[in-house]
Amino acid sequence: MPVEFESVVTASAAKQIADSLRAAIMDGRLKVDERLPTEEELAQHFKVSRPTVREALKRLAAQHLIRSRRGPTGGNFVASPTPEDAARALANATTLMVAVGDIQLDEMATARLELEGVCCRLAAALNDEALAGPLATLRTELERQRDAALTDEEFCASDVRFHRAVVDAAGNALLSYLMHAVVEALQPVSNMIIYRVREREAIVGFHSRLLQALERHDAAGATAALGDLVAYTRDRYRAALEKRAERAR
Structure with a gap:
């Protein structure tokens, strides 16, 4: 027909x-x-x-x-779009929305905190066997981030992989899809802006707290560490924008 x-x-x-x-x-x-x-x-x-x-x-x-x-x-x-294709398209659209100013700092931070916070709680609820793989990835990335010889670009890439492991640990396909825009799009944009004004030791500290909380299956501790990281990132983002404004003047 x-x-x-x-x-x-x-x-x-x-x-x-x-x-x-x-x-x-x-x-x-x-x-x-x-x-x-x-x-x-x-x-x-x-x-x-x-x-x-x-x-x-x-x-x-x-x-x-x-x-x-x-x-x-x-x-x-x-065609039937693969999850990877769909997530990539979402990330590209999100990056464009940030570039033209349709998504603001506070919206980025709030979305990340709420969505990744859910991932932290789901990951903390896993049993030791199910959580073993993601924890191994988190440990590897955290150790890499402690290397002072790591370039800024390599550090940012490790940062993305760290949080992708947290999201993947949740084991929720829809959350993973939605978080692709946050982790693969918004986080690199944020890193590109704040890398000159952030302290790597601070980021490593937040990541270490988050990892330790997940190792203890401590959902509250993991979300608290994430909240402090997002607050720190928001503060550094504003500091970077102020420096840009000063240079422009």
């Missing part, structure tokens, strides 16, 4: 076609692995040129909603 799509108007036709196809995918009218109509068929249906359809398909491909296949049986097919 032919799939019915919503009609479009001339303005922003490529976007509207992409939105119409996306809606058909999201509500199940187009199934995963189903072949889309050809470019010519779509152009005739929407009454636009093939280049316009091609641009709409590019938009869907960039969102990992369709994939192309060459050959006699080729064409464009509905």
Whole structure:
């Protein structure tokens, strides 16, 4: 049975076609692995040129909603985005929102504290066997962070891996997806701004407290250490912005 799509108007036709196809995918009218109509068929249906359809398909491909296949049986097919693709897209969008000022410092800090705090509590509730792997990763990263020869870039990368291990320890796929934007996007942005005004020893101290609390299965202690780390980061962020303002003046 032919799939019915919503009609479009001339303005922003490529976007509207992409939105119409996306809606058909999201509500199940187009199934995963189903072949889309050809470019010519779509152009005739929407009454636009093939280049316009091609641009709409590019938009869907960039969102990992369709994939192309060459050959006699080729064409464009509905794809199922992997969790990694979806998380990466979320992180990229979040980074852009920070860059244009749509997400502010306090919002970043609050989101991180609340979401990662949940991860800390879930991780602390695990038994020793389930927590063994994440704890090993945390110990490795903490030891690496104590190395004075570590460059700022390497320290920041280790910082991200440390908190990714905390999130992964929670064992919750949805939290892991949501936290990808915080850990993989917001945290590097924050690190890039504050690395000149923060003290590594302070960060290592907070991380050490968090690790020790998880080793004791102490949820309150872990969330308290995280809260102090977020407060310190917020303070250093403001100090960095003040220094920037002074240099600008």
